[in-house]
Amino acid sequence: MSRWLNFDNHNVLVVGGTSGINLGIAEAFAEQGANVAVASRSQEKVDAAIARIAVFGNRTAGFAADVRDVAALETGLATVAEAFGTIDTLVVGQAGNFPAAAMQLSPNGFKSVVDIDLLGSFNTVRLAHRHLTPGSANIIAISAPQAFIPMAYQVHVCAAKAGVEMLTRVLALELGPENIRVNAIVPGPIDGTEGMVRLAPTPEARERARQSVPMKRYGTPREVADCAMFLASPLAAYISGAIIPVDGGWSVAGAGAGGGLDLQAS
Ligand code: NAP
Ligand code: COA
Numbered sequence: 566m567s568r569w570l571n572f573d574n575h576n577v578l579v580v581g582g583t584s585g586i587n588l589g590i591a592e593a594f595a596e597q598g599a600n601v602a603v604a605s606r607s608q609e610k611v612d613a614a615i616a617r618i619a620v621f622g623n624r625t626a627g628f629a630a631d632v633r634d635v636a637a638l639e640t641g642l643a644t645v646a647e648a649f650g651t652i653d654t655l656v657v658g659q660a661g662n663f664p665a666a667a668m669q670l671s672p673n674g675f676k677s678v679v680d681i682d683l684l685g686s687f688n689t690v691r692l693a694h695r696h697l698t699p700g701s702a703n704i705i706a707i708s709a710p711q712a713f714i715p716m717a718y719q720v721h722v723c724a725a726k727a728g729v730e731m732l733t734r735v736l737a738l739e740l741g742p743e744n745i746r747v748n749a750i751v752p753g754p755i756d757g758t759e760g761m762v763r764l765a766p767t768p769e770a771r772e773r774a775r776q777s778v779p780m781k782r783y784g785t786p787r788e789v790a791d792c793a794m795f796l797a798s799p800l801a802a803y804i805s806g807a808i809i810p811v812d813g814g815w816s817v818a819g820a821g822a823g824g825g826l827d828l829q830a831s
Contacts, residue, residue, distance in 0.1 A: 575600070576652050577594045578603075578655050580658060580659050583613070586758055592617060596621050599623060604630055611628065611629050651697060653702055653703070655693050657685075659681060659686075660760070664718040667720040675724075679728070681725075706730075709726045748808070752812060753813050754812075755785065764828060779815065
């Protein structure tokens, strides 16, 4: 374990923190000394994630709630406040994704992704606001390249994540006077994650995705987590409203429509 930042007594909640990139973020903060809570729909996944972050020896907490269920979310957030006092860093990372042709996608299919990614992020921030550490908290949303790269078979995700980025920017405006910073991270293709399994399910698709990255490799959850820790640290004290790609240059590669993934409908 290498400690490069001091997050002792720093309280973090990662919503959607029970797998993939967000679990990587939760583990990295815990490794650097933070008390870390995680939340997602499955109690089983919450328990397993807590077991993984507990090995670093700091306080842990967690709750099962669907971000579309305001009452469950409110109750769960209160349990984190009870365990930790206040929340210094709130990571809003939950998401849903599947490839589907726009004209074949049902209204409920579109709605479920927008509700999880966008409305769920709004619900989380609105309800967590009262538990944030007054005068020094920060919020990190997890976006995706779909927010600004139009991708076929991703109309629901593109709309949802574009909304997440505008939510980030408006919240930075409104919460700035409270000294609450609000930023977003845009991961590129990250190795071994559910998102990439869904978007690049075959070896050929995986290779196409790799080739579309200027650095010619996948990113790791830890590389996304390092950016999150930077944003949560005093090193980023004057950074708010920023949308930061962690993507090996994907966003500037002129990947264009489709982002080089050449998706097929599922
Ligand atoms: P993942 O492992 O599927 O993580 C999604 C998390 O969200 C899980 O903890 C899931 O747990 C939770 N979740 C899903 N629906 C929820 C709901 N309605 N309420 C509460 N929690 C919910 O995905 P990932 O691939 O690591 O992606 C993580 C984040 O990175 C997402 O925001 C994604 O858009 C973004 N991203 C990923 C990539 C990539 O390469 N994977 C690239 C760009 C951006 P439960 O099932 O228990 O609810
Ligand atoms: N293609 C087309 N439509 C689909 C679909 C697919 N592959 N998967 C789900 N849908 C539709 C369903 O048919 C349903 O619409 P309907 O009622 O008109 O039939 C709607 O989406 C909601 O499905 P449901 O299974 O009830 O959704 P949910 O809200 O329980 O789950 C999902 C949300 C669909 C996003 C699910 O894939 C999920 O839980 N994902 C979380 C993990 C994830 O996506 N990780 C990657 C993050 S980048």
